[in-house]
Amino acid sequence: MDERQINYKDFLKYVHEHFAENITLEEVEAILHLEEDYNKDSPNSLGKSLVIDRLLFTGQKKTGESFIFDQPVYQGINVWIADNHKGKSTIFKIIKFALTGADSIKKDIKPWITEIFLQFTIGKITYTCYINRTGRDRGGVYRFSINRFMELRENQKFDDAQKEIEFEFNNQIQFEEKIQDFFFEQFSFYTLKYTQKNSAKDSFEMNTSSLSWATYFKSIYLESSNYEYLFFDKERYGLQGKKIFEMILGLPLTYPINMLNIQMDRVLETIGKKRLIDKTKLEFNKNNEVHLKKRLAEVTLEMKALQEGQKIEFNDRPLVEEYNKLFEKINESRKQQRGVSDAYQKGKNELIACEAELQSLEGDKAKISSEITMLRKRELNIDIYRQSESFFTNLEIKTCPHCEKKVSEDKKKSEVEDHICSLCGEESKEQKVDPEEINEKAKLLEVERSKHEAKLEQIDNTLKKRYEDIEILRKKNAEEYAKSVAFTPIETDSRRLSEIQTEIESIGKQRSKFTDLLNKKDNFIKEEAVLLFQLNEIAKQESQIDSNEMANLNLKRDVLDYALKGLEKKRVQLNKDILSKLQELIINEVHAFGLLSIDNIEISDKYELIFLQHGIAVSFTDLTEGEKLRVKLAFYLSLIQLDIEHNLGRHPRFLIFDSPGSEEMVPKHLQGLSDIFKSINDRFKDKLQIFVGSALRDFSHITDNEKTFIKEEDHFVF
Template sequence: MSTVQTETLLETRIADKADVKVDDVRDVFTEYGLPLVVSPARPRSLHVHRLRVAGERTGDVQPGPFDTPLNFTTGLTAMVASNFRGKTSVLELLTWCLRGTPRNEMQKRVRGWLHHVDLDATVAGEPMAFRLDLTDGEITSAVVLAGGDISSLAGVRAPDAGRGITALLRASSSDSYAEQIAGLMLGRMDLQPLVNSFKETSTQTHGWPAYFGSVYLPAGGDKALLGEVTSNGLPGRLLQVFLDLPAAAALTRVKTVHGVRLAEDKARRTAAAAEAAERASERERLEADLAEARKRLSRLLPSSEDDGSLVDLAHDAVRLARALADAQDQWDDASRVFRRARTERQHAAKLVNDVTESATARLLFHGLNPSSCPRCDQEIDDVRRQGERHASTCAVCAREVTGDDEDPQEVTAEAQERLETSTDIEAAAKEALERAEAAVTDLTRRLEAAQKQLRRAQSAADLPARLAAQEDVLRLEGALSVFREPEKPATGDTEAKTIKILAAAADLLEKDSKSAAEALFEEVNQEIVGLATLFGVPSLKSVAIDRSARLRIYPLGSKQEWFTDQTAGARLRLRIAVVIALLRVGRRYGVSTHPGLLLIDSPKSEEMQSADARKLFAELATVAAESDLQVVITTADFDLASATLPADTIRQAEPGASLW
């Protein structure tokens, strides 16, 4: 099926399920940048060739300057040295170069020895040279170079135009290098940031360092089956690096957007209901207080006919208070209209000046003028605005604005006409505002006079109590007259339709992904059992992995267990078995997009017998050879490496000596 056919089929299925038009589906997916195409698996190879470590070691073991090169074979390379002699540091240095930051296992003391770290690697088919200069364990200068082939980069630490060697990035600190590497590797490896919903109100994004968890396997004690983080569904996302299941990437993004929109809608409704209850309670309180205040006032007012004018004066004061509240609302409205009209007139005046002086402004005259990017909502700053005027570049997309400025007089005239119209509108709005101000002033004066007359008309004996009661009545009547009723939730038909479309898309993609995974996972489970048994996991009947990268264990003669229930040694064996199984089945079906590089630190240290360790090393070497996989593994067991692996795959230090 072609890409166009696939896209048409998916959007049609979503439209049918949500009972909307296909154009509605396209609009929603376009608005959120969601894919309507199930893309095929893309190769994203990662291969290391040479590592050079230079600096000066302090302490009791081999103190002094060092400059050590280490080469890596195409299959499995074993780093063999005594404990605390640099094996893990090799993996951490590879990680620092490729991920941008080392893991916590990189000791600060060891980092302080380093002056230069050079790595030659092939990233997605492109030869690259990573060159780090360090002082006191921190990067002071770094550059990533690209060249024609990997051999041309050997020993090169700066761009060389004559040899076709260019700089892909430069950094002057550890933080800058980490940030730039994250962006560079995501782009070169054709990976999207891992996005998940956060507390049901927003999204959380994880970049290249999270992906690197599929390259550097966790230690046995870690709870995560894949990667370093067990929360937010990240292990399941990393599973997609091993098996590019159809619709899996699109499904995660759709579910994230749907979850956030649903949570926002729920929050709006909850807030609206709470506000409505609060406002209803407030109105009831005001009405009860007003009724009590009127009773109190009626008891204080004189009952003789001669004093009947006092009631009329009170009514007049109430009427004027209500009229004043209405006039103030009208003044508020007129003020908003005037400010908006003034802004429009100022914008029109600026536009006349722009189109008079700038051909670019005339070419963009009839175009949109957004204040922020319509895709990411980032504000369009003054630098971009200045670029549009002086450099002829669009303030939104930063591309050069080209075209024929054929009718400048017409554009200028139209802009002038807009200015005249907006000027007239501003004048009319100003007149309306002045009338509203006059009405407020007049009613304020009349109310003050009525209140003064009312106070004079009251008898001296009851004056304080009457005044207090009348003020309470006026205050409460005024509060009720301007009482703001609660607003209804903002969710309308458009929002409801968007949520409906996203829900339908998530349901369809979930079914597609689940269907595609069933056949693959059946074979993966069989591979895991065979490999785990080979590696020394005892009494294993079967396993079951799901799309969230959760692994269920079924021991012989016992109830189901989870991966996290196993011992550290069993977790390490199972984790390696899972990785190998995923790579084998993925390559068998042509859906494996793993970078093809695995870093494994001292597997034998995790409660593994020598016989099991030999089987593990031998199987890793076999898988690496048959699957175009590169494995860098460390061990302190000299006999294990020499008895299991070819001599040309072993990088070994003398017992007790440092590896670099």
């Protein structure tokens, strides 16, 4: 047996011996049995690495400009240098999408891209991932190069290459599932699970989640937003960072510890629910007990009232007689009041109608008076016209008032016959009005005026009569109003009537209640007996809440806890050599990167990095931003070196650093980071592959010229 494995049967015996008095060996095995072997994990390297060979993608920008990005890449360090927001991160996110199916490309860039080709090599086999983004994502992973893919597509000979198709997909969900299965098989990864408690207060519900290939990829793609964390910002949820670490190293016993922890969480969930149910039962019994005791007290009082009610007389006859007399008196008073009120309202309506008629007559009078005045003005105008016409008709002009020449008889004759003025010689277009016509108009106006004056006289007579009628109505209305307010108020009688009614109803309720009590006497006696029995049963149940089910759950929890502690203790022994080698690699790299203030590094039993800095133990989160970046780089590089130098671990030897150095703006530190990358390239260029994207021009010399892709200022990568 491999020294890094455990004997499953011996482990079962070890756990059973601790609980032999309470459980059988078979029952222990039923609790600890898993679908796969306890020795599933192995830290031994598979000797495989992931190498990207070429990235090609095409599309059309929002401006309508078409683009083709086609770039070969190499082992060692490849660096993209361009200003911020010019497409470096998009390059890395496209690579991530092609390798995981997880699409994090910016929403405004995503519609641009129509096709993606990524050529990569694992071991000695070359693959091409093809994604068509026109509509629903579709494509596949093929065991040949991009050039071969293009050739087959151009010649329509894909049917001849069926054996070289790794898989194909018709939507993104299929792609994510199949690419995960592909890489899990290539690097012997599998899904680790973790539980999370429901966020609702006082809830014991647990949700089970899984670490996907996209999550493990966070140990490859180091995004700028996560440089302050060793893995990523949410790594503490379900201890995801620890689980990534365990998977990348292939630490022995990772699988059984993970699965038994899930079982433990489920048992704790069940215990929590059971306790909640038992608590709910107790609370229900308590509430029920309070209710039963309250009802018992009510029954006792009602039986007592039954005894007391036999001594009470229920005589309401005098009240009924008084009520009837008052009721008749109030009705008669209200009837008289209604008669007077109706007479007053009728007179008021007549007065309103008469006043409205009066107002209408006054309006008619004003209109007719206005018409008469207008007619008189027209008569006056005709009279004035008639007088002026007579004056000018009898006037004879003998001499021109301007030149004093005499007007000849011929001109006078022409004026009469031809209407040509004897003075100015102009022909007159206007004809003189006939005096008879004027007299006729005057007579018509006089007749019309006389009619209006007669009408006005008639309206004046009617108005006089209406004013007299209104005066009479007002006096009559005042008399009716005086009668309506002279009635004696009935409020006192009404109040007394209400009091009598309340007293009669009270006596009626007492009589009814007593009658009901008499009818329910036997029921009260039976109900009292039932209530006493139920209260006695509740008292018995309170002592029986802790059931056998809870005892079995607690035993299962203790078995799992003991087994987990034993496995974790064993894993510390099995992994001591692996972790010791990794610690040594990390501290060597940290010192090589200039962090001499860190004296030593330890990996705790919980797989957390502990740094001894100036003699004080600190965690990763306690380091400065510049220290975090160097330590993170040293950590991931050491994971790869563990594979290269000791054939341990399963890291694909491929890293993406997006915008490192954003916190390293001090020239001295920036130069140090540049030297680090240059040193890595010199030492490991044929044994790993690292992509670096940065806006810092200082990184332009960290690798070979053919691996350096520099864009001028303000130019896009694609």
